[in-house]
Amino acid sequence: MVISDRYVDSSLAYQGAGRTLPVDEVSWLSSWATGGLRPDLVVLLDVPPEVGLARAARRGAADRLESESVAFHERVRYAFLDLAAAEPKRYLVLDATRSPEEITAAVVERVSALFPEEPPAHEVAEALDGVAEADLERRPS
Numbered sequence: 001m002v003i004s005d006r007y008v009d010s011s012l013a014y015q016g017a018g019r020t021l022p023v024d025e026v027s028w029l030s031s032w033a034t035g036g037l038r039p040d041l042v043v044l045l046d047v048p049p050e051v052g053l054a055r056a057a058r059r060g061a062a063d064r065l066e067s068e069s070v071a072f073h074e075r076v077r078y079a080f081l082d083l084a085a086a087e088p089k090r091y092l093v094l095d096a097t098r099s100p101e102e103i104t105a106a107v108v109e110r111v112s113a114l115f116p117e118e119p120p121a122h123e124v125a126e127a128l129d130g131v132a133e134a135d136l137e138r139r140p141s
């Protein structure tokens with residue numbers, strides 16, 4: 001499992017919608033740069049810009065993007081939400097004004113569903129026996 005904090009969607013939202021660069025070109029370039037690799041699941045932690053900017057301000061001086069206008073951050077937010085709305089099965093949109101504990105629980109539940117259930121213990125044991133027997137058969141006597 002590979003977990004990435006931000007990826008191509010941020011380029012579409014920040015450089016495309018935020019900075020109003022041509023989204024098609026940002027999309028094409030991102031796809032070229034990543035070889036078309038797409039996440040199985042995108043978790044979108046959604047907050048109104050005022051909430052996100054207030055949180056960011058509490059941890060220190062604003063960076064270049066945080067210094068942008070609320071209108072810029074609104075465009076970024078709705079670009080993310082549009083991407084999610086276009087492919088709801090590949091996105092988990094969470095209201096990130098909720099507590100970290102609630103958000104964690106929602107993410108764990110959704111990520112767990114991506115993985116098949118562990119096989120029953122007796123199936124694991126049988127499979128391991130099979131590997132051991134095959135290994136013995138291959139050994140010179």
Ligand SMILES: Nc1ncnc2c1ncn2[C@@H]1O[C@H](COP(=O)(O)OP(=O)(O)OP(=O)(O)O)[C@@H](O)[C@H]1O
Pocket residue numbers: 006055056058059096097098099100103
């Ligand atoms: N659910 C939450 N409730 C309250 N505060 C939160 C919550 N989630 C994050 N924060 C706080 O908001 C601030 C920013 O969050 P975080 O560090 O996750 O963002 P970030 O990954 O740096 O964002 P960016 O990728 O935009 O730079 C942090 O100070 C964090 O403690």
Ligand SMILES: Cc1cn([C@H]2C[C@H](O)[C@@H](COP(=O)(O)O)O2)c(=O)[nH]c1=O
Pocket residue numbers: 005006007008010011012014015065066
């Ligand atoms: C991938 C990517 C990121 N950004 C911006 C968005 C955030 O403000 C920062 C990343 O901050 P973090 O604290 O390291 O998560 O970068 C962007 O504008 N375009 C992108 O493609």
